[in-house]
Every structure is written in C-alpha cells, then in structure tokens.
Amino acid sequence: MIDGLMIRALYGILYREFLRFFQQRARFLSALVRPLIWLLVFSAGWRQTQGLAPYAPYQTYIPYEVYMIPGLCAMIQLFNGMQSSLSMIYDREMGSMRVLLTTPLPRWFILVARLFAGVAVSLLQVYAFLAIAFFFTYFEFLELDIDPIGYITVLPALVICGFMLGALGMALSATVKQLENFAGVMNFVIFPMFFISSALFPLWRIKDLSYTFYQFCTYNPFTYAVELIRFALHGQFYAEGALVVAVTSVIALGLAIYAYDPSRGLKAKGKKG
C-alpha cells in the first residue's frame, strides 16, 4: 500500500511545507502572537473573577490561565488547519497543485500527505507557544503549573486534533471555488467553532448560563478537541473526546477526498461524449 515513492514524496511535501512556513515569518509570528495576547491580556484581566473550582481533570482550584491553555493550543491548530487549506486553494489557483497531481501518486495520498504536513507545522507552533507560556510561568508572570510529563502526554492528542481540524479545512477548501471566497468561509467557521465551545469557559458554567448554548457546544467537535487536549495535558485520557475527534477526522477526510476536484475553478467537469 505505502511504497518507497510515497515515503520520499511525503518527505518532499513536509520539506516544502516547512520551507514555506519558515519563509513566511509573519505567519509564524501571528500564530504565536494571537494566543499569547489571549493568554496574557484576557486571562490576566479575568484571573480574579474566573478562577475555577476543582473539576476533572483538575485536582484543585485553578487560575483562569491554566483553564485557557488547552483552548489556545486548539485555537492555534484551528487557525493552522484553515491556513493550510487556504494554501491548498492558493496552490490550486497558482498551478502548483497541478505539479503534485501529475505525479504517479494516488490522489488520496496527496491529500493525506498535505494534511500530515499541516499537522507537523501546527505541532511546532503549539510547542513554541507552550515554551513561551512556560517561560512566563518561570518568571512568575503566570501560574500555569503543568506537570512536565504533560508536555509529552499531550502530543498524541495534538496530532489527532490537528488532523481533525486540518481535514475539516480541507473538506471546506474542496468546496470553495475561488481564493476570495475562503475568507468568508473562515469567518463563518473559525469564530463560531472557537467561541461556541469549551475553549473559554467550562461546559458546566455555560450550562448554568444557557442550556441552548451548552447544547450547541456539545455538538461542536472543537469542544471535544479542547477537552481531549485538556485531559492529555494533565496526563489523563478523555475517551469520548478521542472518539468524536477520530470519527470527525475520518468523515472530513473522506469528504475532502470525494469532493476534491483539481479542475474546480478552471473548468467544468466533463461528461461522457
């Protein structure tokens, strides 16, 4: 199934993705600045009012910044997933995608490899963010208090969440005809996914405020991604979250492979002549 050509091609796709990422310094900076602003400004401001009583996976009362960290990690992956999809549309419009599609690689492999490369870039961003957050904790700007082992146990959760968010973006990009249309899709996807979730507030508190809003949060796969990361960061496994994230990934990737038409935006599909 997977042969030598595929392994070398995967390496090539990773190589290009990282080269492009490091050359687009603004992308790297914005990927870090966005969650750091949330962490430093939002959590510092709300620290006094939003401290949280113990509930799973936390053993004790936690300051608000501890609660926010998993949501911000997932936010980085959400933005990266959409950014990767945007670059797929860009490649399709600029013609670079044609180079990929005229190689002897199956189309499903090309999409999975692109997805894998996007996940690898998102891991780099998340760990850079966690390192900076750790730095702030060390100098007592924040009280994160994450067990160092948590930085390792969170890795599988980040991989699977990155895969889901990238696959969702890819499925969306397969349906978008032109680059300009994707900005609108992002506004209708990124912000609702992030805000209608447990990224900023715990579900029990949302439930107390509005049951309808709580229900929307439970329908959002991003909520399960955030919770999966939250539990994994504290060395625990959240089975329901893992299941929802895995199933959503498979469905989104299946849709992307089915819907992906390289000629979209260039020409209509042909019919039997």
Add this chain to the structure above:
Amino acid sequence: MTDTLSNQSPHSEMVPTAAISIEGVSYNYGKRKALDDVSFQVLPGQFTALLGANGAGKSTLLSLITRLFDTPDGTISIDGKSFASHGSKALAPLGVVFQQTTLDLDLSVRQNLRYFARLRGMSSSFAKQRIEETLSALEMFERVDERVRDLNGGHRRRVEIARSMLHQPKLLLLDEPTVGLDIQTRRVIVNHIHNLAKADNVAVLWTTHLMDEIWDEDHLIVLDKGKIIEDGTVREILAKNEANSVSDVFESIIIQEEERLK
C-alpha cells in the same frame, strides 16, 4: 483495448512501444463537444507539434493526458500503461511543462527542484546529480540558489523545463511553453527541446499556435473544433496540401472547415 501497441502488432519486436497512445478519446463540457474521437500516437524520439487555434481542444486534451480530468471515453496509455489499468502510476514516465508557471516563487531554484525530485521518488544523491545536469544543459546552474521570484520569465521557463526532465521522462508534454517570451529565448527553448528529443530519445508533445516553432521533420497534428484534421510529418502534410509552409496549410484547413460547416 490493449495496453501496449506492441500487443496489437504481430511484429511486436519491430514496433517500438508508443510513448503515448490515444485511442477514441472524446470529452464534453455539458452539451459542448470539446474533443471528438481523437486518436494518435507519439513515438520515442519524435517531436510532435499539436497545432490548433484557441478553443480547438488542446488544453482539454492535455488535461486528460495529465489525468487532471478523468477520461470518460476512450483510452490513454503512456509508455504502454493505460490510466484505466494502472491509475496514477501510469504518469511515472511523464514530464510536464504547463503554460502557467507552476514553480514556488518564494523558494530557490534548487529547493523547487529538490521538492519535485522527492515527489518523483528520487534519492538525494541522484537528485543532486540530475539538478546539476538539467540546469547546466539550459545554462541555469549558476542561478541554482536564486529565488524563483527574482528570475525573469525566460529563466523561469528554463527552470520548469529542467524540472520536467529531472526524472528522465520518456514523454515530455509542453503546453505552449514559449508564450510571452522574447524571440531569442523562444529560439533557445525550441532548439533545446528538438535536440533533447533526438539525443535522449524522448517523445515530445508540444502544443502551440506559433508556426515557426515547427520544423520540417517534425510530426504534426492539427486539431480543430475537437477533431484531428491532419496527422503526419510536416513534409507529408505540405505535399498533400500542395503548400509551402505550415502556416499556409493551417489557414487553408481552417477556412475549408469553416466553409464546410456553413
């Protein structure tokens, strides 16, 4: 349909496998017929010019050959392997230069070529050797570490040709590769590809609407409104039409076709 031409012939040892064989290919955009029962072959070492006016069906044909579009009717085989039976693996012996630049502008020439070499499953050492060989042949090796964005159109085109030859393809497909280039650069590229076909025994399929890019010994296919209306060597076609130049042939064919359709 058979996979190879050699299977079709009782004298299989004597007939080389066609680098590309197209049999009975048709394609429609809705009700509009873009290609109508197109069949032809290109042999190794043969330079084939695919000539046609805008809308003749050249781009659709190339999209089918590169498998960007699925082939609903007919068979396309590259080096004896059809898409129907081999899927994307049939694209292995194919090198393509698209009309539009498909290089990554923010990467260097070397990085672009390395990326492509990986996609074609080449080892690092072989890729390094081929990058030097193909760029040197086009007098571009000294610019290997420059960003593609800093190169002019002619140099970018040379890099694309070098990239298309990196994996030593048996069939090279070029879609109007000289569009927008100055006369001198055009001449360099046309000469290079003609020489390449002979020296490396590469089959070339070159789409164009510029007559001066076609040489007398070339194989010429004229496409009009989705149909092949001429298929033979330039000399044969000139003799058949009692014409002095390809340009005269092309114009008279188009006029005849228009009158026939009136």
